[in-house]
Amino acid sequence: MTPMEQPAQRPALKRAWWQFNAAWYRNRYAFIPPVADLRDEADILAFYQECGEPLGHSPNPFFDEEWYRQAYADVAAAIHARNVPSGFAHYCAEGFRDRNPNGFFDESFYRERQLGLSLEDLEHHGLRNGYDHFLSYGAREGRDASLFFSTTVFLEENPDFLHDSRLGPFVAFMENLHAPDNAVRRTSWFFDAAWYLRAYPAVSDQVHEWGHPLRHYLINATPAAFDPLPFFSERFYARSHPDVAEAVAAGDYRNGYAHFLRYGQQEGRRPHPQVDLAAYAKDPGVVAAIGTGRYPTPFAAYAALSGKLPEREEPAESAELHCRRAFRRLAETRTGALLARPLDFSCDLPDFSVVMVVHDQFPFTMTALSSLRATYPGPMQIILVDGGSRDETARIERHVHGLDIVRLAENVGFLAGSNAGLARVAAPYVLFLNNDVDIFPGAIDAALRRLRQEDRTGAVGAKLVRTTGQLQEAGSIIWNDGTTSGYLRDASPQCPEANYARPVDFCSGAFLMVRTELAKALHGFDPHFSPAYYEDTDLCVRIRQQGFDVLYDPDVTVLHYEFGSGNPADIDTILGRNIGRFFHKHRDEIEEHYTRDEANLLRARTSARARKHILFIEDYLPQPTIGAGFPRSNDIVRMMVEELGLHVTVYPVFPPREAPTGRYRDLPDRAEIIWDRGIAGLESFLHARSGYYDVLWIGRTHNAARLRPIIAACRAALADCRIILDTEAVASVREWGRMRLDGRTDLPVLADMLRQEFRATDFIDRFVAVSPAEADLIAPVVGREVAVLGHVKTPIPQNRPFAARAHFLFVGAIQNPQSPNLDTLKWLNDRLLPECDALLPPGARIRVVGHVTDSIDLASILTHPRFDPLGFVEDLAPLYETHRVFIAPTRFAAGIPYKIHDAASHGLPIVATDILCGQIGWTGGSDIATAPDDCPMTFAATMRETYDNETMWNTLRRNAIHRIFIENRKSDYLCALEAILD
Incomplete structure (x- = not known):
């Protein structure tokens, strides 16, 4: 009894692949005279069972008998020995478990990539196999059937195609497979039907027999004689890869393309003399396109775009794409120059150790190593953890001397690789460093100086700059839900907010220098976060739990390719999981952090959140070299920051005419210097930082009159802010002295001049003078006590006689x-x-x-x-x-x-x-x-x-x-x- 005669024994679900379709059969085989004359479904079924089945006819559009017999030689042998009547009978009885019903559907592909379910899972839901699910649900859900039939591609390539939305395009396509207009329809990026017919005219002449050219490609008797699309050459592939040629000859693969689809494209093997797939796969546009799901593999992207590189619609992303490509090309060009003269890191007593985890990306690694050597000429230990690289990285010691190389059999990722490297660290400081970076001059010196001079600093992180020249991060924030954000992403690296040092929640592991003793005591990165994401966040939290700061230092500037050493496609799956792990591990601490909100950004940008915030306003930036009272203002700022641990924002009324080329070295590096706005931008600045400042310190009495209307307009933003006026030097006293020298006969009364000088100070909460004598002059005028703050000096006499x-x-x-x-x-x-x-x-x-x-x-x-x-x-x-x-x-x-x-x-x-x-x-x-x-x-x-x-x-x-x-x-x-x- 055939499967069609046992419907009562099957589950109630209607299976299109199992049923005999009389109407379709009569139309498909109408060229056979008896079939064309049949009208009754029972007669058509009887003809199929008596004549069609032995002749190799298909019972319905969803099972291809001819293809099945060609694809599975053991089935063809069983039919020849009369052990099974047909391929269809074999498929219904046992083949459905692991075999494919036609060339357009792949059972293992669908179960593994589209469903993630086993055969047992499907049977538990009343489904015989993945094909059951696809025809019943997946086809109309837009799922892909195989590498040779992508629903998305099919609809993009065939916008004129009409189908029943309840069944999906696959069903309509298969039901009309032998229709003339179906022959050139593209069903996937992995086979080009129109090109195939042009390339092989004999197939085009007989396409009515084959229906779709893919059927010919998959079941012709000489599979190595045909190429599936213009970007794959069977002859070249076999000649370039002898191991594949041997496997094909042994019958392990139908042809070279079968091997390429399964393994070769993932391995980056060259499919055609003009296609460098390995290089193409590394292009940031390709990586991004794969990560977002636009194409399943780099080869699919190459085939879809005819070898062009993918572009983005958004201008910003397009700009970044071009910059990332330029970075990669420069890395490749630089590597060519570096190979002519090997780098040398040989040393006995290193100042610090570097742990760099790599997997392929040889040009990136060489760029990172050369920038290390260029920016720091002193001794360093380079521990290179190679996770099964197949490119020139496997032979890197030919080009770089003095490396301590850890060879691993596979790509274990940043976390496990870094821990393996940490075990070999010999220096007092260890730098965890990505290989997709270019280190700016002075960065290593700055990081080492911090750790050597500041006992409380446990780790130092970098100002990370993307290839566009915009910030990736200037330190990072942990919010109270466990999520994170890089501070100032997309801002200019020169913006004032990015150019002061401060303790932060964490810094990216792309560049993180840690005290070795501390890193080893904490056992490096927690394997709980393997393979990646949140491992650097967790380590920084644990460093801070030990009483140390994680310091963001703007002098440590690093150009970062970002995702050059990883795959952005991994982020969504792994990141979501590790956020939960991180939150639950540190829940008690994290819940004390700020809620993720733009309004909390300023306070959350530093881990020192209990500090008082001071806004220090002066005429100019208080640099000691310009004299005129500014050395004293510089001392005040320095004492506030370095001795009292306050957060100070220095805001000059008159900003410098030109942007600084670097940080102001004569001001504390932990002071925020807002050099770019001036008095014209002060009102909007205060509104933007509403409620942020505890004290507003105004330098020089004449600035009170300038700022009075601005402060009146910002009273709500300064509701809890005390305003202090530091007179620095009473101008009336100086001016009265000038008048006296000039011999003026109408010399005014000093008290009157003082009242005029202090006329606009009614909003001041406290007054400060530089000397007791001037405090005594001011007090009667303002009607309150005046504090005295003079100069701070430490004797440093020189011994020259x-x-x-x-x-x-x-x-x-x-x-x-x-x-x-x-x-x-x-x-x-x-x-x-x-x-x-x-x-x-x-x-x-x-x-x-x-x-x-x-x-x-x-x-x-x-x-x-x-x-x-x-x-x-x-x-x-x-x-x-x-x-x-x-x-x-x-x-x-x-x-x-x-x-x-x-x-x-x-x-x-x-x-x-x-x-x-x-x-x-x-x-x-x-x-x-x-x-x-x-x-x-x-x-x-x-x-x-x-x-x-x-x-x-x-x-x-x-x-x-x-x-x-x-x-x-x-x-x-x-x-x-x-x-x-x-």
């Missing part, structure tokens, strides 16, 4: 024509030297140092031959050490002259005017040599005496250093600063 020194030193910045320092130099040039030059020591020069604004020509002012204008000098210490006397003949000023404290702290005796002596509060003749500001001859005589009298010189030097030690101690300064902030 009196006799080994020579010349006078003047230091002072000149910002504008009204500068007290400009007045001083004019007075020296126009009054003192013409009248008293003979009183000064012969041969003694007056060296003039300091920043001078471009609008002032100092050379035309300093005409006396004693002057040596040196201009701006970065480091004054060598000048303090070699000169004998510091002079400060200032005639009007306010505040406390910073340069007096600076020179005294270096052990250089000072000659100054009485006005400066009064401001600083020292004893004239004992701590500092003084003279009136209106008597050039007396000042010149004092200069001469201090210069010539070694006893006096030593007394002034000793007493000034003692004053610095007593009055400018860091501990006292910090107490005063904390009291002001609290």
